[in-house]
Amino acid sequence: MKRTKVISFRLPLIVCLLTCGLLYCFSYLIESSFEKFSIQQNVSELNSVISSIERELIYFSPNDNRDELFQNLLLILTGHHHLFVYIIDESGKVLYRTRGPNLAVALKPANLEKIITEHGTTISNLNKSSYRIAASRVIVENDKHYTTIVAVGRDLQLEFITRLRNGLGLLIAISCVLALIGSFISIYYTQKPINRLIKKIEKINLKRLNYRIPTSSVPTKYISLVRAFNKMLNRMEDVFQRQRNFTADIAHEMRTPITNLTTQTQIVLNNARSTEEYREILYSNLEEYEKMSQMISDMLFLAQADNHQLVPNLIDIDLVSMLTMMCDYFEPLTDEKNITFNLEGNCSHIQGDKLMLGRAISNILSNAIRYTPQNEVITITLSQTSVKRVKIIIANPGEKIDSRHLPHLFDRFYRVDESRHRNGTSGAGIGLAIVKSIIQTHKGTIFVESDDRSTRFIINLPTAISPHNH
Numbered sequence: 001m002k003r004t005k006v007i008s009f010r011l012p013l014i015v016c017l018l019t020c021g022l023l024y025c026f027s028y029l030i031e032s033s034f035e036k037f038s039i040q041q042n043v044s045e046l047n048s049v050i051s052s053i054e055r056e057l058i059y060f061s062p063n064d065n066r067d068e069l070f071q072n073l074l075l076i077l078t079g080h081h082h083l084f085v086y087i088i089d090e091s092g093k094v095l096y097r098t099r100g101p102n103l104a105v106a107l108k109p110a111n112l113e114k115i116i117t118e119h120g121t122t123i124s125n126l127n128k129s130s131y132r133i134a135a136s137r138v139i140v141e142n143d144k145h146y147t148t149i150v151a152v153g154r155d156l157q158l159e160f161i162t163r164l165r166n167g168l169g170l171l172i173a174i175s176c177v178l179a180l181i182g183s184f185i186s187i188y189y190t191q192k193p194i195n196r197l198i199k200k201i202e203k204i205n206l207k208r209l210n211y212r213i214p215t216s217s218v219p220t221k222y223i224s225l226v227r228a229f230n231k232m233l234n235r236m237e238d239v240f241q242r243q244r245n246f247t248a249d250i251a252h253e254m255r256t257p258i259t260n261l262t263t264q265t266q267i268v269l270n271n272a273r274s275t276e277e278y279r280e281i282l283y284s285n286l287e288e289y290e291k292m293s294q295m296i297s298d299m300l301f302l303a304q305a306d307n308h309q310l311v312p313n314l315i316d317i318d319l320v321s322m323l324t325m326m327c328d329y330f331e332p333l334t335d336e337k338n339i340t341f342n343l344e345g346n347c348s349h350i351q352g353d354k355l356m357l358g359r360a361i362s363n364i365l366s367n368a369i370r371y372t373p374q375n376e377v378i379t380i381t382l383s384q385t386s387v388k389r390v391k392i393i394i395a396n397p398g399e400k401i402d403s404r405h406l407p408h409l410f411d412r413f414y415r416v417d418e419s420r421h422r423n424g425t426s427g428a429g430i431g432l433a434i435v436k437s438i439i440q441t442h443k444g445t446i447f448v449e450s451d452d453r454s455t456r457f458i459i460n461l462p463t464a465i466s467p468h469n470h
Contacts, residue, residue: 023171023175031164043121053073082156084153101151103151130153134149213229246412250413253413268281298434302437305438316350319382326358337375339375342377347391357438365378387463398454406450410432411433444459444461
């Protein structure tokens, strides 16, 4: 909860900082643009006035009436506000000046010469006022020359820039506060449906795994999230249900041999027995121990398969030769029911663990013999489906398996006919689960089909397994 609050505060803060940054950049551009425009306007005005004054001085003669010059200068300066002119001759005598700052002392001689030479401008502060100053020199007849200094006041521009800066700063501050408040409000209303979802999710526990969050009660943008969460709950419920079923089944399977051992031991202890009777009871106990040992070994095998710890010892396998040997191995069982094997087809050699694959096929063949009627034929078909894959089909005649059972045949402890298990004619119910684990370890697939003619286990295997798959 504390981390959620930190995140909820961090996001508005980030939005606020980004808003401040963007507005600051925007205000800086506005201020810089206005300042640049003001400088260009001042320079243009100064150059225009200097050019006009230079034309008048070129035609001015000291012997002529000065009043005409002064009138022309007044006409030039008309319409220009806060503009000041200072004209001196070569001897330093003031020819003309406007009321205002003493521009003669505003510039040092070196600075004045630099401005005249470079046709530039400079800024000077006089009497608590700021001016932009330009200067020029005109040479007339008899080597006389006049120096013109023109200045324009910058106080109004500076005042406007200051007000503009203060206004933009205030705008930034208000915008940041509004962005912060808006972000908090937006996050609050955005997180409101999420908080409702969190409360619903917090109510889910092991006893309520069947609960699903209705998509009708969440906003449209969260429907895909809720659907994904519900699917995850389906998978979790299935896993827990399988775990519960597995625990119950393994307890049931272990209880039967333990009950048998306990009963037989109690009977033996109640009465004295002969050596032969003790021997028979011990053999019977040994058989129960072997069943328990086999069951434990099978469960450990499946546990390794679940944790992807099965690593096949890959060798070259001739499936035709291996299946022929397995048919011979089961010959004593088939002779009892007068069942025969029919091995058809051919395929290339494959890479695999011979012991594992032998165990998988052995489990299928033993099931086929168990459920095949007398005097029938079990057919084993080999085929090459492609250059890299082979197919094995083991078909046995017998009763059709209902389609509702087919998807669960490879589940642990699943039995189609519970009565057979109660009569002791079936195994623990994990043989086909082991088969599926072995086939998947070899990167193959297995499925089952059943109809009125036969039940068929269809195995697809790759001819080679890449080492990086393990």
